[in-house]
Amino acid sequence: MGLWQQVTQPIASKTRSWFELKSRNFVSLFLVGVSLSLAIASCSPNSSNSPTTTAGGSSPAAKTGDVQLTLVSYAVTRAAYEKIIPQFQQAWKQEKNQNVTFNQSYGGSGSQTRAVVDGLEADVVALALALDTKKIEKAGLIQPGWETEAPNNAIVHKSVAALVTRKGNPKAIKTWADLAKDGVAVITANPKTSGGARWNFLGLWGSITQAGGDDAKALDYTTKVFKNVPVLPRDAREASDVFFKQGQGDVLINYENEVLLAKQNGQELPYVVPDVNISIDNPVAVVDTNVDKHGNREAAEAFVKFLFTPAAQREFAKVGFRPVDTTVEKEVANQYPPVKTLFTAQDMGGWDDIQQKFFEDGAIFDKIQAGSR
Structure with a gap:
């Protein structure tokens, strides 16, 4: 053999x-x-x-x-x-x-x-x-x-971003745009310290730029979302604890694979996979x-x-x-919700450009943080 x-x-x-x-x-x-x-x-x-x-x-x-x-x-x-x-x-x-x-x-x-x-x-x-x-x-x-x-x-494998909601989805969260609405508390980790949170950030930004919007619109939208973020945990695990254990937030941005694994382990999490999404490679x-x-x-x-x-x-x-x-x-195609527009990190310039543009000290994320306070 x-x-x-x-x-x-x-x-x-x-x-x-x-x-x-x-x-x-x-x-x-x-x-x-x-x-x-x-x-x-x-x-x-x-x-x-x-x-x-x-x-x-x-x-x-x-x-x-x-x-x-x-x-x-x-x-x-x-x-x-x-x-x-x-x-x-x-x-x-x-x-x-x-x-x-x-x-x-x-x-x-x-x-x-x-x-x-x-x-x-x-x-x-x-x-x-x-x-x-x-x-x-x-x-x-x-x-x-x-x-x-x-x-x-x-x-070697992929995932996409998922929006995990509270039972019954009381804030009617269906798309990325809903995260910028008044009164919606969003939980995500800090992209300066968390790799998973960088994917979340690219999902937010790309939901505008990969759907026909420019950087100015993406900056305005992403700043509004981060005004709705009450805390910035260090990593994805801590973000999940804030959402599930501490009961904070109306929606958690998470990997789809984490949601599906939780389901296999008997924990049903209501979630939405946005039609415009980042390919988490x-x-x-x-x-x-x-x-x-x-x-x-x-x-x-x-x-x-x-x-x-x-x-x-x-x-x-x-x-x-x-x-x-x-x-x-x-x-396994029926295991995953379809995604209409799937974009990659390469579509956003590649990781070297992404790091310099968004996550270096003084770059866009730091400016968003300053504007969302």
């Missing part, structure tokens, strides 16, 4: 803590042959950012000649990767007669980006937006042109410096390619992401 054929038998994967990952080289050098294990459960209520981790001594892969990969991703992808990784492990074993084990780290995309730049030795990064991956590139860890090294310009990349250091480039690149197979794409779809494989896209 070939590497990319569908497989089903799971093999347990290993996760490593941040401390373990930072210390791996030290431990391998001084404690070869010594095995110790430490189970650390670092969990907080209603948070998927704190995975259970296991720390070990010398690497079993190093002893056997097998291969080890470190995957660093953002929190909401974890449920999919827990299904995908065993399938890849089985395929790699059949193709190469070699075991592959995984260290896994999940958290906020921005925090994960900073951790990799600061020394977390990720072999593969799957982050919420290309801007985060580009920060790792600028740190010299990923070579330019990584977008062309994987299928679909390295976008989530990239994956091999971290060149680290795979060359670890000698596992072949396996890392194979794992990235595996993520684009129908088997892996179905797992992403099961947790609410819109697949990029056309066959799977057709299979």
Whole structure:
């Protein structure tokens, strides 16, 4: 059976803590042959950012000649990767007669980006937006042109923005325009600190510019919306807590995949997917410096390619992401509301221009904040 054929038998994967990952080289050098294990459960209520981790001594892969990969991703992808990784492990074993084990780290995309730049030795990064991956590139860890090294310009799955309302939708929120109305309290995170909130902001701005309006109209509209934002939580998780736990706001701007995953877990959230919407494109990349250091480039690149197979794409779809494989896209089309006008970050100039135009100090978002107070 070939590497990319569908497989089903799971093999347990290993996760490593941040401390373990930072210390791996030290431990391998001084404690070869010594095995110790430490189970650390670092969990907080209603948070998927704190995975259970296991720390070990010398690497079993190093002893056997097998291969080890470190995957660093953002929190909401974890449920999919827990299904995908065993399938890849089985395929790699059949193709190469070699075991592959995984260290896994999940958290906020921005925090994960900073951790990799600061020394977390990720072999593969799957982050919420290309801007985060580009920060790792600028740190010299990923070579330019990584977008062309994987299928679909390295976008492994997608989502769109959803407007989550209170039960019965008492404020009759149906479109982006409704968020600017008097008396509508909007909850979104701070785009200066949250990658997810940057997508939200682009959804707001693009709802004007991608529907025929100019920047002046977009600025006026977006300023009105942020006048309706009572607080700016640090990240998407905190924004959800403000809306659901603290009961603030009439509408929460959220990822569609989060809403669909909540539904699968028995929590029905009333929501609207606007007809004009941003394609929330989530990239994956091999971290060149680290795979060359670890000698596992072949396996890392194979794992990235595996993520684009129908088997892996179905797992992403099961947790609410819109697949990029056309066959799977057709299979699950009725799972997602249609979007009339779907635009991308590239339609708005690309991430370098977006960052400079909207989110640098003194740029448009700071001016909006000043005007909305």
